[in-house]
Each structure stands twice: as structure tokens, then as C-alpha cells.
Amino acid sequence: xxxxxxxxxxxxxxxxxxxxxxAAYETTLGRMRHYLQPDHHVVELGCGTGSTALxxxxxxxxxxxxxxxxxxxDIARRKLxxxxxxxxKFEVAAAAELxxxxxxxxLALNLLHLLPDLPQVLRNIASALPKDGLLITKTALLKxxxxxxxxxxxxxxxxxxxxxxxxxxxxxxxxxxxxxGFDEVETILQQGTAPRLFTVHRKR
Numbered sequence: 416x417x418x419x420x421x422x423x424x425x426x427x428x429x430x431x432x433x434x435x436x437x438a439a440y441e442t443t444l445g446r447m448r449h450y451l452q453p454d455h456h457v458v459e460l461g462c463g464t465g466s467t468a469l470x471x472x473x474x475x476x477x478x479x480x481x482x483x484x485x486x487x488x489d490i491a492r493r494k495l496x497x498x499x500x501x502x503x504k505f506e507v508a509a510a511a512e513l514x515x516x517x518x519x520x521x522l523a524l525n526l527l528h529l530l531p532d533l534p535q536v537l538r539n540i541a542s543a544l545p546k547d548g549l550l551i552t553k554t555a556l557l558k559x560x561x562x563x564x565x566x567x568x569x570x571x572x573x574x575x576x577x578x579x580x581x582x583x584x585x586x587x588x589x590x591x592x593x594x595x596g597f598d599e600v601e602t603i604l605q606q607g608t609a610p611r612l613f614t615v616h617r618k619r
Contacts, residue, residue, distance in 0.1 A: 418578050418579060419483045419484050419485070421575070421578045422482070422483060422484035422486065422487060422578070423484050423485060423486035423487075424486075425484075425486075426464065426484055426486030426487045426489075426490055427486075427490075429463060429464060429487070430464045430490045435607070436605070436607060439605045439607075439611070442603070442605075442613075443524075443553060443603065443605075443613045444467070444470060444471070446601065446603070446613065446615070447471060447522070447551055448471065448474060450520070450549055450551065450600075450615055451471060451474055451475050451520055451549075452475070452519075453474065453475060453476065454475075454476050454519075455475045455476055455519040455520050456475070456476055456477045456516070456517045456518055456519050456520075457471070457472075457475050457477065457478045457479070457518075457519065457520045457521075457522065458478075458479045458480075458481065458513060458514060458518050458520075458521050458522070458543075459471075459478070459479070459480045459481070459521075459522040459523075459524070460481055460482075460510045460513075460521065460522065460523045460526055460536075460540075461481075461482055461483070461510055461523060461524065461525070461526035461529070462480030462481060462482050462487070462488075462491060462505065463482060463487050463491070463525075464487050464490040464491050464494070465480055465487075465490070465491030465492075465494050465495075465505060466494075467522075467524060468480040468491070468503060468505070469494060469495075469503070472502055472503035475502070475520075476502065477502045477503075477504075478502055478503045478504070479503075479504050479505075479506065479514060480503070480504070480505045480506075481505070481506050481507070481508040481510075481512070481514075482505075482507065482508070483507070483508070483509050483510065484507070485507045488505050488506065488507050491505040492505050510523070510526060510530055510536050511532060511535060511536050511539055512539075513539055513540065513542075513543040518543050518544055518545075518548065519544070519545070519548055519549065520544075520548065520549035520550075520551060521540045521543065521544060521548070521549070521550050521551070522551045522552075523536075523540075523550070523551070523552045523553075523554075524551075524552065524553045525553055525554070525555065525611075526552070526554070527552055527554045527581075527583075527588065528554050528555045528556075528557060528580055528581045528582075528583055529578055529579060529580060529581070530581070531579055531581070533581060533591060534591060534594070534595070537550075537591060537592060537594075537595035537597075538595050538596075540595070541595045541596040541597065541618055544618045545618070546618055546619070547617050547618060548617065548618045549615065549616070549617060549618075550592065550597055550614075550615075550616045550617075550618070551613075551614070551615050551616075552592070552612075552613070552614045552616075553611055553612070553613045553614075554583065554588055554611065554612050554614075555580075555583075555609045555610075555611050556583055556584060556585055556588065556609060556610045556611065556612055557580060557581070557582040557583065557609050558582040558583055558584040558587070559584055559585065559609070559610050564582075564608075564609060565582065568580055585604070585610075585612055588612060588614075589602070589612075589614070592614065592616055593616075596618055596619050597616035597617060597618055597619065598616060598617050598619055599614065599615075599616055600615040600616060600617055601613075601614070601615040602614045602615075
């Protein structure tokens, strides 16, 4: 289970921090808009303070952003304007908890490497989606980053400065998604201190 208290503490800073690579963010935002259709019901797991949800919600039928952190969700809700899309809602929920009802696409952006129960979450997503439903992810590949991350992160965790993280490689991540019942459609590897892999998969 994710550490809600850690993310509640981080929420104000997270909301103020600028996007570290705006060009990479815009690229993946464009790819998501390509796949998400006007009749889609979308769930974004780990939506944080809702910036991506606000950008994508106008183009789909309904959009639910969930996050384990009530602090993150409070900030996301404050971003909603009175004249904003009625189709967009934010709720507190763990990543393993998908809402009942129709779901055509699930987004998990900068989330999967934070889940100690990753295989179970992926199976839950597969169960919630219909055949050909979309799973769209963006994940830090910490195993493919510099060696010092493997030393620095555990030290930061001891002092409460870092959450639980999985050190995943690209092949390990793709294998986990495929083992849950998905076929790869597209991947984009974006470089950085720790590379991030953007993926689109369809449920078999």
C-alpha cells in the first residue's frame, strides 16, 4: 500500500514545483490525446494535484482522477473552476481500488514504480477494462539510472524524504504489464537522471 501520509506532506511542494521537462510532458500529453476518444470513460490512478486530468478531461466522456493522498486531491479539487468540465471528478482512493462502472482507459503516470503491490494493481486494472481497453503509463526506470540512486534513495527513505520505490528496468516493467494481460501498442523512452518510459497497452 502507498504511504498516504508521505504524499500528504509533499502535496503543497508538489503543487508548486514546475514540470521538470516540459517538452517531454507535452509529447506524452499529445500521444494520450491521440488515443483517448470523446466517448471514453477514463480513470487516472495517482493523479496528484490534477494538472494532467484538467488537460485531458475536455476530450473524453468522463474522467475520474484518484490519489491515495487527500492532500493531493484537495489541491486538485481547488483547481476546478465553476465553469470547468462537469465530466471531471477527483476522489481519494488507493491505486489498487478501481471504481465500479464503465472504464475504457486507465492512466498511471509516474506511479507504477511507487507501488509495492504492482502485479496486483496491474491485474486489477486488467479486470476493470474491457477487451481492447487502454492502459497508458509513464514510469521512472530507476534501475537504468545512475548507480548512486541505489544508495541515495534508501538513505532518504530512512529520514522520511523519499517514498517506497521499485527499481525497475524497461524489460521488467514491460514484462509485468504484459503478464497482467496487455499487448504493447507504443513506447517512448524519455531520458533524464532516471529514464522514464511512456507506454500504451491494450487489454487482450
